Amino acid sequence: MPFGTSMPPPHHDTPQHDMQGPELNITINDELRSFVDPLSPIEQAALERSLLAEGCRDALVLWRDTLIDGHNRYELCQKHGIPFRTVHNNTFESIEDVMLWMIDNHLARRSVSDFQRGVLALKKKEIVSARVAERPADEAGDADAAPDAGSPPWNTREDVARAARVSSNTISQIERIQKAATPELREAVRTGTISINAAANVAQLPESAQLAAVAGGRKELQQAARQVREQKSAARPRKEKEVVDPADELATLRSERAAMKDRLATLLTENERLKQRLVNAGLGAD
Template sequence: MIITINEDLRAYIDPLTEDEYAALERSLLSEGCRDALVLWGDLLVDGHNRYGICQKHGLPFNTVQNQAFQSMDDVHLWMIDNHLGRRSVSDFQRGVLALRKKEIVSARVAQQSPAASAGDAVYAQAEQESVKESPLSREAVARAARMSSATLGQIEKIQKTAAPELVTAIKSGAISINAAAAVASLPSEKQVAAVAGGKKELRQVARQVREARLPQKPKVELATPPDGASAEQVEIYRLNVLLAAVTEERDLLKKKVQNLTIALAEVRSEQ
């Protein structure tokens, strides 16, 4: 049997970690390769790790042809949907995959012709069904990735502006998506420096970015009492000054609570 490996296709989904690969290898050695490798012709679509391990140890395996594929976009969409359904995929990975799906479907919609020839009827129908099943709104894409639209927006921002080192830190769990989105707004060299400083430095930088974004309320200028002001006017002025100071202190505490709440959520998500 001839099986062709396409390196771009193999790299389309993030590779397993060393621990995940070792666990898969132990499973195949003890239980055999129970799931069939998915092929499109002689091209391997799903099961690259299983195929490599089976080849290494001389383990038998089965294959199955997916007859629904009409193009490489079909292959990519199938791979994305297949991995979105897996529990082991991280939130960041799910978001990246969902955004890839949105990009593919958007391109299909843009290229879709109003009518198809008889020879293209089957392909056109499959394409239309794909579009119907994958609405293009961010909310629908976020639901497919099982996350909020805000989180998906943060992942989209990270993809556009994050340095490679910051992306690696996200994948390793050194920083949350929320914090990474804040750090990604900095120049690349500052992102790299923050990553080099470790988890504590990343959190500190993210907190500083958030604090800098918070709008500053203009200070209220209180008119001083006029000469010869009554005791009542002076007391009112004193109370207004005190109220302004207490209000400013309250706003500062609210900012601290917001940042601490975010930091606590990030710590809990890493445990």
């Protein structure tokens, strides 16, 4: 199921009130909207067909007047004039609380790509780290203080990788893409035109080279990634040849020679046994 199409986890105690969508002034927060990947053309068409045939069955979720779940459905309902319901979840104290809730919501969905899960998990680490840094010194140092819902473990790359259900190496590659890749290259990763591993290599190129690779399509991107890998491999210092003690080498050769002699003796014995079997069978030997 694509982003924005499921109900939030029922873990909030405050009652949620059903309201009719058309009477509301719904606000779209661009930063929150960025957590929701755009639908592919196939997903867009499928959701549109479902809404036109069955209506908007699941309620949109609002925090105050800000939409926090159901962005794709809201856009299509607006486009076609389809009625929808809304529920309010006003238990959040800040926009950061909303972000953490949305991130956890999306991380739990199987349809989210590895790249998007990594991006979301890194965003959660950023929010949690900022909160920890803002704590008063006495509270931060109090080991008995009750941790909030977004507190560590979120302080290592392994924690982030575990939450995103990818490897630590993949998280490192996504970090590199986020820091060095052009928007065009990041979009190519998001849409699956290029793999995370390949994009992390292409992101090491100058911006102009990245843009040229993206413009050239999948094959050009793969070629650029391969060239970066080859350059890195050529730049690595070659391992020096291991120095072997002559005495050890001589002992190894003697051991191998003895093993070969034993093998030869075994084969000769087996050959004689077969010849004797032929004689006993009355066939003789030529």
